[in-house]
Amino acid sequence: MAEATASNHESEHQTTTGLNHRKILMWVFLGSDCMFFATLIATYLVYKGKSLSGPMPLDVFSIPVTTVSTFVLLMSSMSMVLAYAALRKGSLKGYRTWILSTVILGSTFLGFQTFEFYEFANHHVHIDCINPVDLTDYEQGLFDKNCKDGVDHYDAQHGLTPKTNLFGTTFFVLTGLHGTHVTIGVIWLMSLFLYSFKKGGVTPERHLDTDLAALYWHFVDVVWIVIFAVVYLFGVFEGFPS
Amino acid sequence: MPTINRQFAKYSFVLLAGIILALIFGCTNDHPQSPFDAVGPVSESQALIFYIISYAGIVVFVIVMALLAYFTFKYRKRSENEGDPEQIHGNSTFEIAWTVIPALLLIAVAVPTINSLWDTTVSPEPDALVVRVTGNQWWFRFDIPELGVVTANELHIPVGEVINIELDSKDVIHSFWVPKLAGKVDMIPNNENTMWFQSNEEGIFYGQCAEFCGESHALMRFKVVVESRKEFDAWVASQLLDAIKPSDPLSQQGHDLFMSSEAGCYACHTIRGSQKAYGEVGPELTHFASRLHMLSGIMDNTHENLISWLTDPDEVKPGNIMSKNASVYNDPDKVLSDPEITALAAYLRSLK
Amino acid sequence: MTTLLIPMIKRPLHPTGIWNWITTIDHKKIGLLYGATAFINFLIGGIEAILIRAQLSGSNADIITPEVYNQLFTMHGTTMIFLAIMPLSAAFFNYLIPLQIGARDVAFPRLNAFSYWVFLAGTIILHSSWLFGSAPNSGWFSYAPLTSVAYNPGHGMDFWIVGLQVLGIASLAASFNFIVTIINMRAPGMTLMRMPLFTWMTFITAILLVLAFPVITVALIELMFDRSFGTNFFFAPAGADPVLWQHLFWVFGHPEVYILILPAMGIVSEILPTFSKKPLFGYSTVILAGAIIAFMGWLVWSHHMFTVGLGPIPNSVFTITTMAIAIPTGIKIFNWIFTMWKGSITFSTPMLYAIGFIVTFTIGGISGVMHAMSSSDAQQQDTYFVVAHFHYVLFGGAMMGIFGGLYYWFPKFSGRMFSEKLGKVQFFLLFIGQNITFFPMHFVGMDGMPRRIYTYSGEMGWTALNALETSGSILVVISVLLFLHNIVKSWRSGEEAPGDPWDARTLEWSISSPPPEYNFEVIPEVHTVDEWWARKRGLLGEQSPSVGSNEKGEIHLPQPSFWPLVSAIGIFIGGYGLIYSYPVAIVGLVIMMVGVYSWSFEPVNDPD
CATH class of the missing domain: 2.60.40.420 (Cupredoxins -  blue copper proteins)
Structure with a gap:
């Protein structure tokens, strides 16, 4: 992506379509990146429900937590829009405020993801043998196996890593590569933020630099919405195709 | 340029000789692993489709090449002062013709192909004898579960009977292929592939793994021995015996x-x-x-x-x-x- | 902070000698670099092929060990596809696209240089696997699970994975560049339906590539994670289905086939009109057929998998879609032939190649339809019949087109004429040699010889034809050496070439040979397809443009830069890091980041 920030020189020339070269480049790149995520999501769906052993999505997902992190990422898209609007209006101060907000929100999302990965890897099962409620299939299995007479509860370490099963493999690689995209975006926006302190570095005339970063950022957000729906929501709600 | 022409003539001769040689070699009968001389319904059906499309292909090729040869000869530049030819940009009638005619031709060959595909894929007798074949680097294990027979690399089957094959692999992907009996089907871990064949002739037929499976892929072969029902039953009986105790x-x-x-x-x-x-x-x-x-x-x-x-x-x-x-x-x-x-x-x- | 990121190294404003080539961002020089590197790769792939043919020349031959044989056919396929044909096409894209659309350079000259250097990095990584003792050995499509650590210890497959990913970066960057260039840098008046055919085919190829490469990238990432981190993508004991790899590979792989052949089709579509003195027959039909082929290319991938056991329904569907693709292909062949109809044909070497292309490509096309018949394909799949088919399409198709293009544009590249006599002899040697090599493969295939076997026993009856094939391959070798001789000798001391030696039709012939650094003194205005022909023949009437002149001082060309090379070096080091040591990979990443940042803050033009 960084090569896209090459220069503004081309925009001085007239182009066939009237659009800037870099803008078209960005769209072509995003088209290509769509295929990248489409392939990853396809792999995830092909292997959905095919894991031979747990944990399954139901065992580890915490929809409230991921909903919050999704919300954070969506908000970052909004602050990105505000940053760009501020730049177009010539308010460098507003630009810095909003772009820093975007960086912070993006980093918060990454923090959530790290936390989530850590939680999954150290997933813990606690089964109340006396009064079992809402057991998942996997917990039911553990219950049947371990809750014998005289045992009142059963605790087990039951982490999910990329090596654990097909779910772990496809989940971590899909969300991890999305996280990599977010990280690149955060670095890019941070670079713009720092560059705005250089005189003439970020100006309303050179709004395209920010426009491209914004385009990328929104794309990464949209991809997350798809992942959130396909992986998380379809993964836990009954009635969705599995 | 006479030299070029002479060379051209010489090389055309070499090419022609090469093709004739190829055809001669290609048509000799001594090919134990050729899908021609098919001995069962599956391989016969596949060979028929091959002949249909081959002849259709040869006809198309001859027409296209005749056109090409005619045009290159007829419209060669004859003198240095020849003016520009008429600048023809296209012709809708022609273009529609060479869209529609090939399409019709393809439909004509698609129908028998798909018929044959179903015939050769779906077993006509699902309850017939089942042979389980398991691929290993680099040998074949054969199980006949209902008879309790286990053997390796040499499968005996009765003549004139449908045999249903179940394919599996213990390691990498292999492919099960006895050209004179049936086309190949791959043996893939976690994939329960099936096929069927039948031999109408007795004899020993060659098979070979057809999917690259590692260092000695070239040496992963097997034989299918087709024999009368009586001989087959005797073979099964002998296979079910325990091993002979050493006598010397x-x-x-x-x-x-x-x-x-x-x-x-x-x-x-x-x-x-x-x-x-x-x-x-x-x-x-x-x-x-x-x-x-x-x-x-x-x-x-x-x-x-x-x-x-x-x-x-x-x-x-x-x-x-x-x-x-x-x-x-x-x-x-x-x-x-x-x-x-x-x-x-x-x-x-x-x-x- | 930001000042730290501004490069400390002085920009090479007027480099000379070798630095001129290392820092160049001129599309023509990059095109020549691509061409030279790719041709060397073609020779390396050829040596691999000759060793394979030597081993197969007789039954039970013992010239090379099975392991080396397996590495040879894997690297032969990988080299020819990713390191020879694709970059040879890229050489033409680079050199010709700006010339054909009337532009002074590509849209992103430094990205273009970056593409080349990354391609070179991928080339070196892949070839160097021989020196590190274990070349990839699972075939060019490397079916899982043979590629897993359990069945494939050692670093051979890692070289393959990393090499292809690095090449993928190069191809993607180049394709982004060409798409933007073609969309956005056409000369005034050059609408899409006035673009030369080669530009059109390049455009379609680039779009295919941009959409297909991410798929193989993901497959390679999955395979790499399986090998390096113990994930389960293709690990059967965890319930994985190894067929997933085949789907991912061929969803990429079939568009890839068209990525290989469409540029050659574009080249032939330029040569035939020039030497027939007629416009291409059915210009828009040929473009449409190319677009349909590209689109249909996404709907046929499972015809590579007819024996996987997908069942009769998918196999029927893919039989029909695959047969359907023969229709636009046939349209192209007939349009090419009818371009010659009522023409005035001269048989220069490029024209011989174009005609030879039609002959051999038609054979490959027909055997392709034979493979579409899923019923009988069960007998042909994975035999030498397939090997014959794709060599007719890739050698008889893509390489014949590329050889034709090399001769056709050689005067433009070098400013010299080649020896017609040698060229013709070379053509006939190659044409005859390849037919003797590949035609008998149809027969050995149908005699039951599987592909990828390092030995066979005499009782199979394959020996004579294999010996014939090997003798044919010697003719191919001689002809390629003759080609090299012709090119090198002509480049040094050939007759000087005029701007338009063939009385051709498109804009690249309107300027001198070789073109000046800025290509066009005045950006031409385009009124029709075959603009240059129309101008020469005065067909434009009143609106006929006068050839104006422009002070060269007004032409601003982008300046050379180190940073594409630095970024590529980072990727190169990072590649070896991924194979051998992750800390080294991080070093590579850092170098790449330095390159990319410095590049971002370097303007296209510095004040002189």
């Missing part, structure tokens, strides 16, 4: 070596009726000597071949698991002596 001192010595922890052969091979040889890593050997060929069909089952295999398996079939994992081959201190190899061979050759 040499094969007794080989037997003892086979079952010893020094050689450790028993850990990977099954010899039914023995005390401990029930390993399943390598081919089943209970009736090894009853097979015509050894080592997945790459050589005749002779004493000399067996000696060379047991002396240096990696030379005969590079990369095989036995030469890598058996201590008598990977540990220089445990190498088998020549007399030991002779004894082992004698024992194996006694397992009728």
Whole structure:
């Protein structure tokens, strides 16, 4: 992506379509990146429900937590829009405020993801043998196996890593590569933020630099919405195709 | 340029000679693994489709090449002062013609193809004899579950009967192919593939793994022995017997070596009726000597071949698991002596 | 902070000698670099092929070991596809696209240089696997699970994975560049339906590439994670289905086939009109057929998998879609032939190649339809029949087109004429040699010879034809050496070439040979397809443009830069890091980041 920030020189020339070269480049790149995520999501769906052993999505997902992190990422898209609007209006101060907000929100999302990965890897099962409620299939299995007479509860370490099963493999690689995209975006926006302190570095005339970063950022957000729906929501709600 | 023309004539002759030679070689009958001379309904149906599309293809090719040759000859530039030809940009009628005619031709060949596809894929008798084939690097294991037969690399089937094949693999992807009986179907871990065939002729038919499966892929072959129902029943009965006990001192010595922890052969091979040889890593050997060929069909089952295999398996079939994992081959201190190899061979050759 | 990121190294404003080539961002020089590197790769792939043919020349031959044989056919396929044909096409894209659309350079000259250097990095990584003792050995499509650590220890497959990913970066960057260039840098008046055919085919190829490469990238990432981190993508004991790899590979792989052939089709579509003195027959039909082929290319991937056991329904569907693709292909062939109809044909070497292309490509096309018949394909799949088919399409198709293009544009590249006599002899040698090599493969295939076997026994009856094939391959070798001789000798001391030696039709012939650094003194205005022909023949009437002149001082060309090379070096080091040591990979990443940042802050033009 960084090569896209090459220069503004081309925009001085007239182009066939009237659009800037870099803008078209960005769209072509995003088209290509769509295929990248489409392939990853396809792999995830092909292997959905095919894991031979747990944990399954139901065992580890915490929809409230991921909903919050999704919300954070969506908000970052909004602050990105505000940053760009501020730049177009010539308010460098507003630009810095909003772009820093975007960086912070993006980093918060990454923090959530790290936390989530850590939680999954150290997933813990606690089964109340006396009064079992809402057991998942996997917990039911553990219950049947371990809750014998005289045992009142059963605790087990039951982490999910990329090596654990097909779910772990496809989940971590899909969300991890999305996280990599977010990280690149955060670095890019941070670079713009720092560059705005250089005189003439970020100006309303050179709004395209920010426009491209914004385009990328929104794309990464949209991809997350798809992942959130396909992986998380379809993964836990009954009635969705599995 | 006369030189060019002369050279051209010369090379055309070479080309023509080459093609004629190719056709001659291609049409001789001595091809044990050719899908032509099909002996069963599946391979016959596939060969028919091949002939249909081949002849259609040759006709199309001749027409296109005739057109090409005619145009290049007719419209060659004849003199240096020749003016520009008419600048023709296209012709809708022509273009519609060469869109529609090929389309019709393709529809015409698609119908028999898809018919044949279903016929050759879906077994006409789902309840017929089932043979389970398991691919291993680099040999085939054959199970006939309903008869309890287990063997390797040499499958016997009765003539004139539908055989249903179930395909599986223990390691990488292989492909099961007996050209004169049926086209290939891949053997893939976690995929329950099936196929069927039937042979209307008795004889020994060649098969070979058709999907690249590692170092000795080229040496992963097998044979299908098609025989009368009576011979087949006799074969099954003989296969169900336990292994023959060694009857002479040499094969007794080989037997003892086979079952010893020094050689450790028993850990990977099954010899039914023995005390401990029930390993399943390598081919089943209970009736090894009853097979015509050894080592997945790459050589005749002779004493000399067996000696060379047991002396240096990696030379005969590079990369095989036995030469890598058996201590008598990977540990220089445990190498088998020549007399030991002779004894082992004698024992194996006694397992009728 | 930001000042730290501004490069400390002085920009090479007027480099000379070798630095001129290392820092160049001129599309023509980059095109020549691509061409030279790719041709060397073609020779390396050829040596691999000759060793394969030597081993197969007789039954039970013992010239090379099975392991080396397996590495040879894997690297032969990988080299020819990714390191020879694709970059040879890229050489033409680079050199010709700006010339054909009337532009002074590509849209992103430094990205273009970056593409080349990354391609070179991928080339070196892949070839160097021989020196590190284990070349990839699972075939060019490397079916899982043979590629897993359990069945494939050693670093061979890692070289393959990393090499292809690095090449993928190069191809993607180049394709982004060409798409933007073609969309956005056409000369005034050059509408899409006035673009030369080669530009059109390049455009379609680039779009295919941009959409297909991410798929193989993901497959390679999955395979790499399986090998390096123990994930389960293709690990059967965890319930994985190894067929997933085949789907991912061929969803990429079939568009890839068209990525290989469409540029050659574009080249032939330029040569035939020039030497027939007629416009291409059915210009818009040929473009439409190309677009349909590209689109249909996404709907046929499972015809590579007819024996996988997908069942009769998918196999029927893919039979029909695959047969359907023969229709636009046939349209192209007939349009090419009818371009010659009522023409005035001269048989220069490029024209011989174009005609030879039609002959051999038609054979490959027909055997392709034979493979579409899923019923009988069960007998042909994975035999030498397939090997014959794709060599007719890739050698008889793509390489014949590329050879034709090399001769056709050689005067433009070098400013010299080649020896017609040698060229013709070379053509006939190659044409005859390849037919003797590949035609008998149809027969050995149908005699039951599987592909990828390092030995076969005499009783199979394959020996004579294999010996014939090997003798044919010697003719191919001689002809390629003759080609090299012709090119090198002509480049040094050939007759000087005029701007338009063939009385051709498109804009690249309107300027001198070789073109000046800025290509066009005045950006031409375009009024029609075959603009240059129309101008020469005065067909434009009143609106006929006068050839104006422009002070060269007004032409601003982008300046050379180190940073594409630095970024590529980072990727190169990072590649070896991924194979051998992750800390080294991080070093590579850092170098790449330095390159990319410095590049971002370097303007296209510095004040002189």
